[in-house]
Amino acid sequence: MGDSRHSSSRRASSVHREDLEATAPNLLDRTGSQEFSVVESVAVQEVSTEDETPDVAPTTWSRSVRYLVLLCAFLTSLSFGVTQVPLLYVFRLMTCDAYYKDHPSGLLHGVERSPTAGTWTSILSAAMVPSGYSTRLNTGDGTDRCSIHPIESATALSVSLLGASTTVFGTLNLFLTGTLIKRIGVKPTLLTQVFFPALRLLIQIVGVEVWGTTGIIIIQCSQIVTIVGGPSGYMLALNTFITDVVEHEGRTAALGRLTGSMMFGSALGFLLGGVVAEAFDIKAPFRLTLMLFLTSSAYVFAFLPHIPPQPRDIDADPTKARKTKMTSAFTKFFGPLMVFAPRKFITRDGIVRTEYGAFLLAWGVFLGILATGYLPTLLQLYSTDVFDFGTQQNGGLIFMYSMLRGVFLTFAFPKFIALGRRWTMKREQQDLADTQESRSSERAPLLRDTRQQAGNGTHSPKDKETPKEQTFAFDLTYTRFSLVADGLLTLLCSFVREGWQMYLVAVVLPFAAGTGSAAKGTVLQMVGSSATSSERTDALAGVSLVENMARLSTTFVFGVIFAAFASIGRTELVFTCNAAVALIGFGVLLFARFPPEGSRRLDEKDDAARVDFKDELPHHPHLFRRTTDATAYLWDFLEHRISERNRKGYREFPLPGYEERAYSPSDVSIIVPTVDTDPAFSDSLGGLLRNKPLEIIIITTDSRRVSNKRDQLLRGINESKGSIMALIDDDAFWARETILLHLLAPFQQEDIGLVGGPITSYLPLKRQYPGTIMPWEVAAIRLRGKRLGSMKSAYAADGGINFCVSDVTALLRSEIARDPAFQSAFANDMKRWYRSGLRHRLMCLVYVSGFWGMYKTCPQMTRQMVEGMLNPVLLWVRLYSFWRTFHICPWFGCFVLSMKIYDYLDGLLQFATEYPFARRHLWAAVLVDRLYLVSDWYCWVTLGTEAWITRQAVDPPAAGRSYRDCVKGE
Secondary structure, eight states: OOOHHHHHHHHHHHHHHHHHHHSSSGGOOOTTTOOOOOOOEEEEEEEEETTOOOOOOOOOOOOOHHHHHHHHHHHHHHHHHHHEEEHHHHHHHHHHHHHHOTTTOOOOTTTOOOOGGGSSSSSHHHHHHHSSOOOOOTTTTSOOOOOOOOHHHHHHHHHHHHHHHHHHHHHHHHHHHHHHHHHHHHHHHHHHHHHHHHHHHHHHHHHHHHOOOHHHHHHHGGGGGGGGHHHHHHHHHHHHHHHHOGGGGGHHHHHHHHHHHHHHHHHHHHHHHHHHHHTTTTTTHHHHHHHHHHHHHHHHHHHHHHOOOOOOOOOSSSHHHHHHHHHHHHHHHHHHHTTTEEEEEEEETEEEEEEEEEHHHHHHHHHHHHHHHTTTHEEEHHHHHHOOHHHHHHHHHHHHHHHHHHHHHIIIIHHHHHHHHHHHHHHHHHHHHHHHTTTTTTGHHHHHHHHHHHHTOOOTTTTTOOOEEEEHHHHHHHHHHHHHHHHHHGGGGGGSSSSSHHHHHHHGGGGGGOHHHHHHHHHHHHOTOOOOOOHHHHHHHHHHHHHHHHHHHHHHHHHHHHHHHHHHHOHHHHHHHHHHHHHHHHHHHOOOOOOOOTTOOOOOTTEEEEEHHTTTTOOOHHHHHHHHHHHHHHHHHHHHHHHHHHHOOOOOOOOOTTHHHHGGGGGGGEEEEEOOOTTHHHHHHHHHHHTTOOOOEEEEOOOOSSSHHHHHHHHHHHHOOOOOOOOOOOOTOSSSTHHHHHHHEEEGTTTTOOEEEEOOOOOOOGGGGGGOHHHHHHHHHHHHHHHHHHHHHHHHHTTTTOOOOOTEEEEEEHHHHHHHHHHHHOOOOOGGGSHHHHHHHHIIIIIIIIIIHHHHHHHHHHHHHHHHHHHHHHHHHHHHHHHHHHHHHHHHHHHHHHHHHHHHHHHHHHHHHOOGGGGGHHHHHHHHHTTTHHHHHHHHTTTTOOOOBGGTSSOOTTTTOOOSSEEEOO
């Protein structure tokens, strides 16, 4: 069977090539198909002649069905839009009422909050809002009691959690919807996506009736229903529906009309929700939305036709069936992403080449949405910040923007597509005619019979008519230049100087719409007009997934950019950044193109002759590299999530009451060894004195290049009188007067002998401004902050204990410090401080404690030490594996790279939010994050170095300081 199949395949291929040569003059000829051009119009792709499925006439749907689908899009979008504005206002009122219920006086007393004070906010707010606020409240204009910082902060965090959960659950809903469309059909899936939001609204109504903190939590938890039915799923179902009932050449225009209908519904929903809330009650929009969703469900059930799903092919070969079953679990959810993977095509000449058109189109769409997705919010922020627009003005602005965008996509966009196709088709037909006239007459005798047959409309009986696939290149051209128009029109916002000009911008910007609709139409053409409904569903789901990722990214990226420009008073520059990103997207799309004319995609049938050879291979190196990269990324992902969970679970040791204290600051002897003392030591000494210890012992010696810090510490320990010894570096600064109380709290337990505190980089208040902070200060804050987070995670995971404490600030019991055996071991040469972190890890894991001994006590920290020690070697292995994977399988490499970049940018955003004054030198934080690329290898090279240099080796000796021998300060 295998030999006959292969031979017949070769015969078919040769006959196919002869047919191509015979009918070549009758096909459209694009000699410049390898180049991108504005005047491309129609390409023709050959469909494989080996398709053994019987020809089935496609179902032709009447024009009325399209209008029914458009009306369904309008109704569903209207239902989703009604509660958008009232929901934000409800969150604010709930938070406000809950706050004043816990704080009847409206005041927070310093940092001493009651244990129940965190219940006035939502789940996320209770975890993230600072524990203490200023006693001076910002009451705004004095009339709105909710216009204070704690309420606004808690409301913003609650809304952020709602938006984040909607995005995550919506992405899962997107994958589930694609699977349901293939299994049960598009109409039942659409009905599911419209009905389950009604169930979600019912839960939200319960939350609104309950009110307060509990109501917020109920509404946030209701978003879980979005996994089964939500906005992402209904848009995918409607897009699939409209492409099933519209012929191939009309799908791009139909997708534009569908998007316009959705925008009509959303704009009217925004307006209707606010009007109903003001006219009746804030709870009325939720009840109205429930009725609208139920009406939309009934409409889908009664008026839309049923399109049965495509039957799944069952392979008679058990081996193939088993392989198909193994890969179906992967392709079920990641099928949409596979649409953008580079594909191999066979040209007319039999040359196999890889095409990256869909891959580049996906990146172009991503950059386009990244540039324009944040624009509605950005317009509101800019108008509020610069022109003091209120809720009513912003509502009218966005309503005008959304409505005009819907009008353009519904009526103007299809006309543009039709005119552009006719114009480019006419241009190409003219070019084709000129090319045929200029051909050499020497070929005419050889092809005269064939041309006569073609002119008479007759064909040879042996000729088999091959179906053609049309690709309208103007759709890709429109996608390119709509990004240019988006960029230029957005750039105009930078020159707005009056409030009324914002309304003019809202009128002009919609005329650049249609990028997403044209991109979807282009992707469908790249899939092919003969593609099945399942393949079209995957293509549309892939574009929707790219759009979702872009919308999520644009909120982060341009939110940070807007905040950075707002801090320097140049918010208009953010529109310049929008325009720049749009132009970059245009540049990417310039390299996107359709497959060459006359080519066909290389599929499983073409690979049949090579299946047996692949099965004989013992392993596949490409699969190994992908598995290595996926495993490494999965490890990093899980490590990050576990660390975040542990860090959030970290709790400080509780402070005992005054009567319960085992030790007080007056029981502490502070010992400070110093050499080549820094001029800032006086500030550090002041911080120590404010904590009121029993004594401060400063141990110093003559300047020398090699430190004898342990000898100094032992001298101070033997001179001390306190019950607790505090060993402090001379550059440690205690910024608060309660630090010593917190460090003494763990000694309430008798089995604790050594205590260390967290270390951060101290920056005076006068330097916490963008104009004064230096890059090295930003780098220091970033470096110490990351270490503090990792230490919190390790302490929380290991039960609050660790095998080593930083020598910057360490407290221990006097009976331990004065023990002769301890002092002998402490001063022994083999036990001195290690020069580098890597050497410390290596010595602890191999020589001192041993891996298993440390792992039994502190498993989390031990595992991190092993990973940190191996990172310098594993890093290059991972980089090489990733480079090879990216070279062989670019889509998988880009997926892994994009996820890594997203994770990193998320952490960088948290840093910029926590330290807004450091945003000007954020690049310094990025550089210090990559310091390990140099420092780790330096540590490996200098493992044998024992020297510990002093400040004299890098700084001039400190002037004006003369400490000798032992100086005590009471």
